[in-house]
Amino acid sequence: MASADLRQELDCSICLNIYTDPVTLRCGHNFCRVCIDRVLDTQEGSGVYSCPECRSECQDRPVLEKNRKLCNIAEHVRSIPEEETGVRCSYCVHSPVPALKTCIKCEASLCDIHWRTHNKSAEHVLIDPTTSLEKRLCSVHKEILKYFCTEDAACICVSCCLIGEHRGHQMESLDEASEKKKEKLRNVLQKLTTKREETENRVQSLQERRREGQKKAAGVTETVTALFRDIRRQMEDLEKSILSEISRQEESVSLSVSVIIQQLEIKKDELSRKMRHIQELCNMSDPVTVLQEPDTGDLCATEELCNMTDPVTVFQKPDTGDLCDTEDRERHDDQVHGVGDLDVGLISGKLHTLSDIITGINVCFYVQNPTDILLDVNTAHNNILISGDGKTASRSDINENRPDAQERFHYYSQVLSTMRFSSGQHYWEVEVRESELWMVGMCYPSIDRKGDQSVIGGNNKSWCLCRGYNNRYAVIHDREAIQLPDNIPYDRVRIYLDYEAGQLSFYSLCDPIRHLHTVTTTFTEPLHAALNVYKLWIKVS
Template structure:
C-alpha cells in the first residue's frame, strides 16, 4: 500500500517533459507544472513563432508568460526526496541509432512506440499515455511508431494520405481524389495493401527460390574450386615425383656412360702401357746388343768373332712393327649422347603440341560443371599448356616492349639525312647480316636505298658512301660532318705528332687550313708543270743509258708494276719537296711502302706497339722531313714553302711535330 502511494506521489509530482521529479517547479497559466529548465527549453523552440503552448493541453499564450518558482511544490518535492520516497527510474529504453525517437522528450530522447497521424508526433510509453489521457473522446488515428511522419501527409493539401490511385500508382489524400485524380481508379490504402500483400508474397517466394538456386550454384562452385585445388596438388606431386625419377634415371645413365668411358679408357691405356714397356725393354736389349757388336768389331780373335757374330746378328724380341692408333676418340659416345638429347627434346616438343587447354567458360546464369579428367596425366598436360602459354605470352610481350622502345626511343632519321636502317634486333641491328657477307649486304642495301645510307651495326651508326660521286652531298652537311677536326685527330694519331691547340698557337690552325688553297684551282698549274718536268727526268734516267754505268738501255726493274710505282713515287716526291744532289730515294720509298701498308690499321686505332717495327719506320720517315734537312732541298712547291715558313714562326713547336705536319 505504501509502495502504491509512493508511486502515485511520484507520478503527480513528475515533469511531463523529462518524466522525472520536478526540479525548480513552475506553474504556467493553464495550471500545469513543469521543471523551469524543461519548459524554458520547450518554449525556446517556438521563439520564432511568437506563440507558446502547454505541452499537455496545447493551450496557447501570448505573450510568453513570466515563469516563477512554485515554492509549495518545491517544498513537497524536497520532502519526497528527504523521505526517500522518490520512485525508481522509469523502465524506458533510450532511442538508439535507427530507432524512432519521441518528439516530446527533451534532452536524451526515449524510443517511441506509437505515432499519431493527426498530431504528427511520435510518443514514448509515458507520453503516449498522457496523449491518450488528454485526447480521450477525440478520434486521433494512431499507428505503430514510424519515422518521417511528414511523408504521410499530402504536401499540397496538408491532409493524411489515405487513398491509393491505381492510375498514377501513387498515394493521395481525399482532396486530391476530387481534384487532380478525379475519375481515376482509386481505392483505399488498406485495400491496395491487401492486394500488394499477395503480390509481395509471390515475389518473396520467387526470391527465396532464386536464393536456393544461387546457394546451390555457390556450393557447386566451391566444390569445383576444391576439386581444382586437389587435382592441381595431386598433379604437382605426381609431376614432381615423375621428374625426380626421370632426373635420377638420367643421372644413373650419365654415371653408366662415364663408367663405360673410363673402362674403355683404362683398357686402351693399359694396352698402350704394355706396348710401351715392351718397346722400352726391346730398345734396352738392342742397345746392349749394339754395345756387344761394337766390342766384337774391335776383337782380333777371328774364331771368337765368327762364333759370337752368329748369335749377336739375330735381333732380340719380335721384328713385327707395333702400331698405335692416334685416331682413337670417343666421338661415337658423344654423338650417341647428342642424338639422345635431340630425340628427348623432339619428344618433349611433340608432346607439348598435343596439349590443348580445355575450352571451359563460367557463365553467370547457369551452373558450372565440374571438369572431369580421365587421368592425372591429362590434368597435368592441360595445366602445363596453360603455364607454357603464359610464359610465351610474357616473352612475346617483353620482346614487343623492347621493339617499341627501340622504335620510339632510339635514333630517328631527320630531314636531309641518309636512309636509316636499324634492323629488328636491339643494339645489334644489322651486325649478323654484315658479318655473314659484308659485300653482298652492302650491295643489297645500295640497290634498296641508294648510294648513301646509315646502318646500325653492334651499337654504332655507320654511314656508307658507295659512290665516290656522292661525297659532295655528304660533305656539304658541315654541321653534321666536320672533316677538318677528323683529319687533324686522325693524322696526329697516325703520324705520331701532337695536334695544334688554339690556346697555345693562336691562329695557326686557320693558317694551316688556308695553305690548302695552294693545292686547288690555278695554284695547281705550277705543280702540274713541275710534275711533268720531273716525270721526264725520271723517265730519262730509267730509259736512256748512262755513260757512267755503261747500261745498254734495258729496264732496271723486272716488272712493270714495280717500275710504275718507282716512277710515280719519285715524280711526286720531287714535285712536292724539290731536288737534292746525291739524294737516293730508294730506301725512302721502301720505308714509305711499308708504312703505307700499315696505314689502314693505324687509322682503325690499332695500337702501333702491336704492328712490329712500324713505330721505328715512322720515326725514320719523320726524321727525313725535319726542317734542317728540308732546308737543303732545292725548288720545293709553294705549298711546302708556305708550310715551312709557317712553322719557323713557332719556335716552341718541336721538330718532330713540324715534320709530322
C-alpha cells in the first residue's frame, strides 16, 4: 500500500498532480512531458533554458528522455482505489491509514481503531469515508443535516426546522425520504429496464431484418446478374446471326453483279473492236476497198437510218439488229434488276427476336405470374355487383339484399378477395380506368365491416391507393395520406406484396412502369386484397 510521502514524490512540481508521461532533464528532475514542454516554450527566444526546480541552465533546448520506470510507478499508483490513496484517517498522523468511516460531527475520517471509539457515542454521526464533508452540513447553520423538507425538496438541519425558513413545513427523516426516493428510482429503473429490453429487441429485430435484406439483396443481385448474362449471350448470338445473314446476302448480291459486269465488259470490248474497224474504213481513201469490205450490218444501217430525212422510209426499213434490238436491252436490264438487294424482311424478322428477348424478361424476380385474385361475394356491400368470373366489381344503385353475413361490408361499397396472404411475394393488377373514384389495396380480415372506420385506408388495419375528387391520388393508411403526382396515367395499377419483408408497393402500369410508393411495416395478420368502388366498375387480374 502506497504511503502519503510516496504519493507526494509522484507529484509533478508544475501541475501538482501525479506524473503523466514523465520525462527527465539532464539535471535529474522529472516533469510531465506536457508541463515541461509548455515551460520550455515560454523560454524560447531567451537564449537560455533552465530547470523549473534547480534552475540549472543550458544553451540548447534540452532533450526530453522518457522515465519509463517512473511512468510505470505513476500508472500503478493511479490505478489504486481512491479509498487507499485519497481518504486517510485524520488521527493517524505519522503514517495515515485508509479510513473506514467519516465522522460528520468531528469532520474527521477514521480508521478501524479510531472508528470503534467514536462508535460508542451516539452524538457522533458516522458515514462512509468521504472528503466532501461540507455536503453533509447545513450551508446556513453549519449543523448536521438530519431532515428532509418535502415542500422545498431540501435536506435541512434542526435549526432550519426550528428557526429557519423551513419552520412549519412537512418534514421527514433522511432515511425515510431516502427510501421513498429510492422506491421511485426503482420504479424508474424498472421502466428504463423494460424500455431498454424493448429497445434491444427492436435492435435485434432490425439487425435480423438487415441480415435478411442483405441476404435477399445478394439473391436478387445473383438473379439480376444471371438475367443480364443470359440477355448478353442471347444478344451476342442474335448479333452474330444477323451479321452472318447480312454477309451472306451481300456476298450473293456481289457475285451476281460481278457476273453481269463481266458479260457487259465482254460486250463493251466487242463494241470497241467494231468501232475501231468502222473508224478504219471511214479513214480509207480507196473506195474499192471500202465497198468490198463485208457489210457492217446494224451499225451501217443504223447510221443510214439516222441520216435519212424521210420518216416513212425510216419506219419501212427492216430491224437494224443487235444494238437496236429492244429485247437485248431488256434482257440486260432484267439481269441487273434480277440481282435484287438485301432481304430486309428476313433481317427484320430476325430483329423481332430482340423484342422477344426483352418481352421475356420478367420484372418480378420472385413472382413468375400474377396471383389469381377472385372477389368474395360474401364480403361485398349490397350495392356492389360481382361478375360471374369473380373479377369485376360494379357499383349499383339497386340493393342486392344479400344475407346479412358477419363478414359483409355494410357502410362502404367495398369487397375483399377470397384468398388471403400470410407469407411469400405476390402481385395483382387492377383496371380502374372506368371508375372516377376508387380505392385499391390490402387489409387485415379483422377490419371493421359496419362503422365509419371501415373504409380501407381509414384505419390501422388497411392500406390503399386512392383516387379522390379533382383527380387527386394518394396512398392512405390510418387516415394518413401521402400525396402522389397526378401527371401520370393511373388507368391500370399493380399492387406488390412481400409479406416477410413487410413491404406493400404500388405501381402505375404506364409506359414505362412507374413506382408510386412502398409501405414498409410489420404485418401481424394475413392480408386480403380490397376494393372500394364509388362509381362505375373496376376489374382485377
